[in-house]
Amino acid sequence: MRFTTLDQWLDWQTSLHPREIELGLDRCRTVAQRLNLLPPPYFIITIAGTNGKGSSTVLLDTILSAAGYRVGRYTSPHLLRYHERICIAGQEVTDEQLCHAFNAIETVRDNISLTFFEFSTLAAMLIFKTSQIELALLEVGLGGRLDAVNIFDADVALVTTIDIDHVDWLGPDRESIALEKAGILRPYHPAVCSDIHPPQSLINYAHQLPTALYCLGQHFTYQQLDNTRWSWQYHSVIPDQPDNCFSYSQLPLPRLVGDFQLQNAAGVLMVLKLIKGSFACSLPVIQQGLVQAYLPGRFQILAGEIRRILDVAHNPLGAQVLNQLLYQQPNYGQTHAVVGMLKDKDIASVFKIMRNVIDHWHVAPLNTPRSATVPQLLDYLLALDITSVRHYPSITIAYHQALMMAQPGDRIVVFGSFYSVAEVLRLEKE
Template sequence: MPFNSLKDWLQWQESLHPRVIDLGLQRVGQVFSALQPKYNKPVTLTIAGTNGKGSVVAFLESIYLAQGYKVGTYTSPHILKYNERIKINGSPVSDDLICSAFERIDAVRSDVSLSYFEFSTLAALDIFAQFDLDVQLLEVGLGGRLDAVNIIDTDLAIITSIGIDHTEWLGDTRESIGREKAGIFRRNVPAIVGDPVPPLSLRICAEETGAKVSYINQDFHFEKHPDGWNWIGEQVLISNLPSPNLKGEHQYRNAATVIAAITAMQN
């Protein structure tokens, strides 16, 4: 059912699925298998959390681009234009690329109903597959365990913070929400937790999954000083880092979490 404009595609998607939010991996996973039967996954970092995801993605994108890597970034929601959700090397992709991806998705989905967010996730993954990326950064939209981006096995999971959000779908306690966000963990895969007081459920899930988790204030730390700040990890010290442009104590935690993630990826 091709449309002539991105606006028309998005309006149609908003009315296609009976639920605005419909968590689960079966439908979106089925369509992705048909869409990308020979999927060649780039290095993937998956970012979940209540607050701080956007900052962490922005830090990661900037660092990898500065090192000359080809980077795809998927985030939500957008601020001004839908295209902001899907970026290649820091630039939003064109309407034509997104519409072409939507057309391919619609052609293979058969009678499978997809939500607006699921269409968006599939489009991002389909577009990224065309660009021979070095790294793709996938921001979780809601929760983690049943979010559409979790159809991709991550090479490193990041959880920025855990607060009370989306209680209708994730539960009304930090323990239940932490369990959902920990759903992006994978066995023997590094994970970084930037929440200074993570719920017990997250630690339990980490042990049950067998993920290699590093926690802020336990496995890595930061310390501020008048000229900037230092990052301290196991047998690693990075001194005199410039203060983050984004203000607030939490931005130091976000930046420290990103350095821990990049350090883990280099090991």
């Protein structure tokens, strides 16, 4: 074995490939074939989208696991531990499983260069194969069409909300971005879109494949009934289809915070409707899963004299949701923001959306070469005439200084990236 510890493997993978992101399927597919990973011996649900991928994946995992199915879940990025990326039956994989999988990949890859994400994708699928799972949930890392996850054919595809992000890789508008995400669809295998306004490019792509695409607002709908309950309805476009109308009328609101989580949950219920012949989930199981599903870093509140709110919002749509949630939460003091962002994000739009709910800004670089610099962050804030700004050499220092400045009744919001939230979570766990 080349390395004996997980940290050694991960450090080596980081340095192995010249680019952190390299979209394309040929290299990863060749190694997967050498590992005999194609085709997988289990059912696959692939999840793509700009926002809502992680929430939708954890909802599916929690519900299907509660129903007694052995589920493998692959997500990215992680917050605190690499192991978070690969879970089986609700449990993170071990160092031993990961090192064994990495060694198997290294043994067969020969001179094929793999990115960090491609290593993790192949490791996940190899561990899934040896763990006798019944169903895999695969969250796309970036885009869809050329993402490493897409070498594995989806039996059902779920596309969540689509917004502007990763424009250098995916395109400048929703239509071009949606077309990249549509790449996870497969002919004659159903797909679901939980975006309220599905882009026409996605609809056209599904029609051309062909495959049945079930869209929120057309084939299924939801309604919040009160502060604790919501309902979900399915309406077939084929009148004589069996079970052409179906509904749940007494569903508990998801534990995941925010009105938009109903949109994610509605898409999840449509997926469950499509697979119920093989993976039936009763109403009590669905209700249980909705109230149990949890994902750290999504409007995660750390209670105390000074409330701290951690959210991985890093694009305009995520910022809009965070802005709305902050307005809905009562606050009698001032709001401090601790922010770092990747340089390829739409920083100007995110700051513009958030400026009306932030009183004091504490900015710092992230612990990655992809981070926006402090001068870049300050330029964006200055362009918006935001003056109550302090800058620091790290998120850790920014967070400590915000805590020192904040008064009882104030709140601190950490957002802008998985990196910023992860750094603060580590501090809070120390």
